[in-house]
Amino acid sequence: MTLFWIASIILVVFSCVLIALPVMRQKANNDEALRDELNKAFYKDRLTELEEEAEEGLVENQQDLIDDLKQSLLDDIPADSKNSQENAISPMAVMIPSMLLVVGLSYGMYYKFGAQQDVLQWQEVTSNLPALSKKLMSPEGAQLSDDEMRDLTLALRTRLHYEPEDSTGWLLLGRIALANRDVDTAIGSMKKAYNLEPESNDIMLGYAQALMLSQDDVDQENARRILGNLVQKDYVDLRVFSLLAFDAFERQDFPAAVRYWSIMQQMIGPEDSRYEMLSRSIENAKKQMGQQVGSGQSVSVTINIADDVTADPNAALIVSVHTADGSPMPVAAARYPVGSLPRTVVLDDGNSMIAERKLSSLESLMVRARIDSDGNVATKEGDWFGESEAVTMGEPVEVMIDKRY
Known part of the structure; x- marks a missing residue:
């Protein structure tokens, strides 16, 4: 805003200078002075002629002729010459009001049409x-x-x-x-x-x-x-x-949509109000795939941590579902940030490791949970872990992380 006012002042001053220059440069009217000089020259020439004529004896009443010449010179001066000089308008009398008019009009027009309120x-x-x-x-x-x-x-x-x-x-x-x-x-x-x-x-x-x-x-x-x-x-x-x-649902990639919504469920847990909405979205996607949605197709796992275990919140939590006999090869698995424990996660067919063997096909199972500290799933040394008892599909599962590899 300061820049605006500086610019406006410069423009107004420039406008005033444009008005002042013609007034200051105006030359006085020299008609009267030229007339007076011409009369004086004529008077002097006529006096010289009268003297020559008097010397030659051509003029007898020289003084009368001189008086007549003076009178004719006075008659040539306009009666209002003195008044016109007295009534001459001073340049300042024109310049100052004009400048004030420019300033007043400039800022008055800006106040009226310059969107001042919008600027403020x-x-x-x-x-x-x-x-x-x-x-x-x-x-x-x-x-x-x-x-x-x-x-x-x-x-x-x-x-x-x-x-x-x-x-x-x-x-x-x-x-x-x-x-x-x-x-x-x-x-x-x-x-x-x-x-x-x-x-x-x-x-x-x-x-x-x-x-x-x-x-x-x-x-x-x-x-x-x-x-x-x-x-x-x-x-x-x-x-x-x-x-x-x-995006997957819009592209009719329903398995991918189910997988992503299932991950969201695992991230928020069943206690979140959005969990049911995600369940309905998953059911809708599965119906689009022609699957019959029934109960017992997901595994809810509550994970606790022992008091003597210290876990980095930025480490990874790996949860895997195995057959009830504890087979090393998981049927389904998921990876989460550790965050805060205890927490509940949910795994379903979207987490299955092999498409031909769904999690929902198990009648009984057990769950393992591991805190992966180095970000490499293949290495286990120094990681904390825990595993559950064998349970029937559909029953809630609890895992206590209290052991170390």
Whole structure:
């Protein structure tokens, strides 16, 4: 805003200079002075002629002729000459009111038609960006009103105009566009954030979400590639598997959809209110596959940890279902981050190791759970583990991790 006022003052001063220059350069009217000089020259010439004529004896009343010449000279001076000089307008009397008129008109027209209120509102919104961003990122961020969302978008665009390398700003703008179903803006903003920080998990997820909304097959394929990279990086976020599941369902890849929704169930546990909704989605996908959905097709496993066991929350928790005789080869298995224990996970046919041998085909089973500390499933030395008793399919299973390889 300071720059605007400086620029406006410079323009107004320049306009005033344009008005002042012609007035200051205006030359006085020299008609009267030229007339007086001409009369004087004529008078002197006539006096010289009278003297010559008097010397030659041609003139007898020289003084009378001189008096007549003087009188004719006086008669040639206009009566209003003195008044016109007295009434001459000073240049300052013209210049100062003109300048005041320019200043008054300039700022008066801006006040009337210059959208001053919009500019002031824009400045207020821009200064309020931190508060709006904090409110959006908070758990109750969805409660932002439409006006607040518009204000936040305007403030973000202003900031990104001056700070185009702000990846967080582009990510936030993309999320707002996603909320407003503005696909083009969402993809464009997320792409800029992704180009600035291609290894950021949050940005990768946001970019994949935007690409999934595109009708372009290439965009959707790129989204699957990004989501696959997130899964390989063990990025634990329900939205990753949710996007993969719905995408698989839309492509009629129902087994993949079941697998992803089953993983989501395992991540949230049966006590979560979303668990039943995911169960209905799984049943719908299985019906699409022509499968009969019955009871006893999933195994619920509650995992506890002994008091003397210390587990890194970032380590991997590997849960495997085996035949009741404890065969080393698992029938089904799943991998989770350890997180906080105790916790409950659910395995079903989507976790089966071999397509020809489903988990639901078992009549009895036992479960093993292991904390993989080095990220290599093949190595077990130093890992903590536990195993359950043999149970009948459909019964809940409990595993206590209290042993070490």
